[in-house]
Amino acid sequence: MNVLHPGNWSRYSRDFSGDKEGQRKYKRVILLSQFAMFGTVVGVLHALEDLVDGLFFMPLMDFTMAVSIFICYLINENGRHKLARIILLSFLNIFFFVYSSLAHHGLGIYMYYFAWVGLAAVVFEINENFYRFFFIGLSIVLTIVLFATDFNVFGKVTFEAIDLERSFIINFVSSITVLVFFIVFMVNMNEQSENKLISLASEIKTKNTELEKANRELDRFFYSASHDLKIPLMDIKGAINTALAENKNEEVLAYFEVLKERAQTLDNFLLDIIDYARNSQTGLRLEPVNIEVLVDDVIRNFAFTKDADKIKFQTDVNCDYLIETDRVRLIVILNNIISNAIKYHSLEKRDPWVNIQAYYRERKLTLIVSDNGQGIDAELLPKIFDMFFRGTNQSKGSGLGLYIVKETVERMAGDISVQSDFGKGTIFTLTIPATLSTTPVVKRKRVTVL
Structure with missing residues (x-):
């Protein structure tokens, strides 16, 4: 049956x-x-x-x-x-x-x-x-x-x-019954789909909550671990510098130079992790910023960086008022972009330079960092903002620098773009929503050379 x-x-x-x-x-x-x-x-x-x-x-x-x-x-x-x-x-x-x-x-x-x-x-x-x-x-x-x-x-x-009457009743009842059956089927189907959507939405919400919790815990771990590692690393760097100053054996000194370079690479990586964790954990902290002074300060931070003294730094800041923005994040962005410009510059070129422009227009702060360095291969250009991406096997960085730049710019609700010709140079352009402070600044259009 x-x-x-x-x-x-x-x-x-x-x-x-x-x-x-x-x-x-x-x-x-x-x-x-x-x-x-x-x-x-x-x-x-x-x-x-x-x-x-x-x-x-x-x-x-x-x-x-x-x-x-x-x-x-x-x-x-x-x-x-x-x-x-x-x-x-x-x-x-x-x-x-x-x-x-x-x-x-x-x-x-x-x-x-x-x-x-x-x-x-x-x-x-x-x-x-x-x-x-x-x-x-x-x-x-x-x-x-x-x-x-x-x-x-x-x-x-x-x-x-x-018997037309009987046949009409049969046809009427049959057609209506079939139609009602289809209507019930559609209602049941829609109800099942709606219940499925509600179930999926609830599941996604639970997963998102768990994921957000895991991300927060991971960011806290990165931040805490990086700070905890900084202290012993500073001790190691101090011991290496002492050994370099006191040891006269050239062979031993060569080993310590290698150790110093590796320790500095690790230190830079920890700084990248700290910047990333700080960007993920903290909200925007807006304050009045003198963009010209900030750009000059960032450039001075590279005064003792290898090969930075061989590059001419030019600034062109066109901001008549203080800008309400996140000063710390702006420094992180400029530090990473300028660091790359120095690291991958073609020093064999005549007159190597890095140019930083800034201007405020239509409630947006625009920063343009350009150089006449090595440039980026067109095939690699779409990948440069990926986490841990390195352009070549010879790259000594962590692969986090430009990823942190992009994450930080997005955290500030801004946009970043890059143009590059391999062998000719690179231009980074970023725009960040900002408001003008009521405090004016003295315009100082000049060239800064390290």
Whole structure:
């Protein structure tokens, strides 16, 4: 008796019995098979009813309908789902148009088009909207033609029916029942989708909370670990400097120079980690900043950096008032960009230079850092802001510098872009939303040379 249960009328419903996700995936396929099986049975019953009434035309039409719908059922069950939908709805619309035009208008066969509208609305997948709206529109147009006119496919050829009232009631109840079934199916489907969305939203919210907590803990760990490592590293650097000052053995001194370089690399990496953690943990701290003085201070910080004395630094700051911005983050941004400009400069060039421009316009502070250094290969340009990205195997940095720059600029709700010609130089342009302070500054347009 299980074969009589609609849930067993499709192999997909049987194969995914107990699997809600599988049934949800094939819900329209299962619905089509269930409808096709139901339509086949109804067609056969109608044919038998009309034979009992002594009719010939009606049983032939009903039997044709049953066979055609069953063929669509077989196509659907064999995996040709889209084809089965198109064939079924095309057949139903054409068949019932012909059937209704030949049969007595009082039978109410045209009412089945309400059911076909519902079928078209629910049976097609989301990416098949063209077919959905096409068949809905087709059913509506054909219904209007049948209801509002006396159109007949074969002219004035009609076939009589027995007991019009009984047949009308049967057709009315059948069409409404099928339509209600599709409406219930759509409501259930929407409810399932809504519940799924609510469940996913709740799951995403939980995951985001856990992720935010993990990120905060990781940032705190980075920040704490970096500070804890700074003290022993300073001791190591102090011991190395003492050994370099007191030792006269050139071979031993060479080893200590290597240690000094490695210790400095580690120190720079810890500073990058601290900058990253600070940027992640702290909010914006706006204060009035003299951009010209800040740029000069940043440049002076590189006074004892290797090869910095061979580069001419130029500044062109055009800000008549103090700028309300995050001073610490701005220093971090300029430090990293200028550090890269020094590190990857072509010192063999004549007159190597780094230029820093700044101006305030339309509630935005714009900073442009340009150089005539090595430049960046066009293939590498899209990757330079990635975490731990290094342009070459010879790069000695942590690979965090420009990543921190981008993160810091975004934290300040700004934008950063880069232009570079390999072998010619690089230009970094960043814009940061800012407001003017009421305190003016004295314009000092000049060139600063280290």
